[in-house]
Amino acid sequence: MQKERNISDLLSKNIAVNGIQSIPLSFQDCIKRIIEKEGYIKCDVEVSNFNSGGGSFAGELYEVDIKGDTIEGAKKTNVFIKCLVTFNNIQYVDVRELFAKEVFIYKDLSKVFNFLQDQADIPQEERFKLPKAYDETKLEAIILENLGQRNFKTYDRLKVMPLKYAQLAVQELAKFHGMSFVIEEKMPDYFEKNIKCLHHPFIYDEDWNGLVRNVCTNLAKQYKDDKKVKIENFLRVFLEKFPKFGDYNKNVKCSLTHQDYRINNVLNGEAVEVIIIDYQLMDYGCPIRDFLFFVFSGSDQKFRRRHLNDLKNLYFETLSRFLKYFNMDVEAMYPRKEFEKVYTEWLDFGLMSVLFASVFLFAPDTGLDLENLSLSELPFCPDEIVKQRLKELIDDFIEWGYL
Structure with a gap:
């Protein structure tokens, strides 16, 4: 049974293929843990910037698609990630x-x-109701189910x-x-x-x-x-x-x-x-x-x-x-x-x-x-x-x- 590929290699490969900017290191380990918990034995990961149409201000948004095989068969997981950004000149909020x-x-x-x-x-x-949040959520990265996959x-x-x-x-x-x-x-x-x-x-x-x-x-x-x-x-x-x-x-x-x-x-x-x-x-x-x-x-x-x-x-x-x-x-x-x-x-x-x-x-x-x-x-x-x-x-x- 093939072991899962290294998450850093996967991310690097997708960045190169799709021309995406470097993915924040703050959530790479989180993705790896999600892959392990979801039971993948091999998978492909694709990360893309999420365009909010100008509606998001306090975070960088990403969609992460994970597709691959588990012991039970083919599987795909889609998560939504919001990464912390810093304001250099705005003291209005922390x-x-x-x-x-x-x-x-x-x-x-x-x-x-x-x-x-x-x-x-x-x-x-x-x-x-609240969106499902992954246990891997932390201060630097909020990780949620991608509600867009449920037609929200x-x-x-x-x-x-x-x-x-x-x-x-x-x-x-x-x-x-x-x-x-x-x-x-x-x-x-x-x-x-x-x-x-x-x-x-x-x-x-x-x-x-x-x-x-x-x-x-x-x-x-x-x-x-x-x-x-x-x-x-x-x-x-x-x-x-x-x-x-x-x-x-x-x-x-x-x-x-x-x-x-x-x-x-x-x-x-x-x-x-x-x-x-x-x-x-x-x-x-x-x-x-x-x-x-x-x-x-x-x-x-x-x-x-x-x-x-x-x-x-x-x-x-x-x-x-x-x-x-x-x-x-x-x-x-x-x-x-x-x-x-x-x-x-x-x-x-x-x-x-x-x-x-x-x-x-x-x-x-x-x-x-x-x-x-x-x-x-x-x-x-x-x-x-x-x-x-x-x-x-x-x-x-x-x-x-x-x-």
Whole structure:
């Protein structure tokens, strides 16, 4: 029986044949261990860069195809790998801390989620789901099943999301927040030690201020007279208020939050199932933030006027139904009256988060050079369709009295 080939030789051969850049050494040993665990006796490995279309910023993405023979016969394995990158000029986030959070949810928290849902005997179709992570996942490389092989995909981040997808994503978000409430209730020691301590990951420095000024200044140019003045005045409020949204010591109910809940990070499985990915910005804070960022970043004015209120109701109804599986009453954990109050008071987070993130949300397909540029140097050059969506967003908040 032929022994498996040396993994370094395989990688070198594929790089040479396919013209791929050198593969990071940080995950070569991980691939070898996966090959051994999957029972290959001989195999070919092909590594390719994964093109996110400009949607990934804090990691280099790869697909790894393993094809070969096992004792049971032919087999193939496909994994998805995200490797840590470094930011030379951006102090806004600590990339190593971001990767540590993602390692935590895939290797530790996922087991807690499964345990609690097993205990509650939750039907498969109602469970909160995470992608399968390989045990070889570590700080330098997140290694997951390639959900693309199961026909999961992302919607075009530059288009308005379909209603059915939005409904599924809002329901899944409610389950994610619900799992945090369940851990708080059922496993208080674990909650205090591992959840409540997840602090807000951002540092609001002068570099961040420069990015916000750049965005607001450019958007103000689209208006004249009083609306232009409103946006110019809003800049001061934005710079002062937005950092406070990350302070969970406010008198609001908090939970695990995703903090980057947008179209790129909610994979769709043929409009019947969604799976959330990319938990790097996860923190313990106000859950309303995830809902607002998701809806406002993936919608236009027409969509919001038709569906915003219904999606808000769907979120709360799903949270209530999900908690009942654990014999928990949503009114005891997160009363509807409090939810609605916080929703109204924090609604402008939806505007601020989208304006700040617009540089990333609507980045060119080639991505952004975060390794070498500072935040204030990042280009803000939306096309006409994106400009119109941002203009509609501002018009909505003027109409609602927040500007």
